[in-house]
Amino acid sequence: MNRIELQNNIIRQVLNTNDNQLLDYLNSILSKGNGTNLYKLSDLEKSVVKESLSDYSLNKVISNDALFSRNEKWLEE
Numbered sequence: 463m464n465r466i467e468l469q470n471n472i473i474r475q476v477l478n479t480n481d482n483q484l485l486d487y488l489n490s491i492l493s494k495g496n497g498t499n500l501y502k503l504s505d506l507e508k509s510v511v512k513e514s515l516s517d518y519s520l521n522k523v524i525s526n527d528a529l530f531s532r533n534e535k536w537l538e539e
Contacts, residue, residue, distance in 0.1 A: 463471070479485065503511065517523065524532075 476488065
């Protein structure tokens with residue numbers, strides 16, 4: 463489906479819906495689509511990112527395979 467077909471399909475669906483919650487959600491997504499509204503991290507999220515970067519710089523990391531293996535063993539207990 464090309465861009466024009468997608469746009470027309472979306473317009474048709476929007477015009478046919480009576481779901482206000484869906485319309486509010488779509489409006490918020492499309493309003494943010496212009497790139498001016500960036501997601502702002504909460505203080506907790508900033509703290510988690512800072513801690514993660516610190517762990518990474520100190521090589522306190524585990525591979526994805528090792529993590530899954532460890533979790534599988536834990537689940538089997």
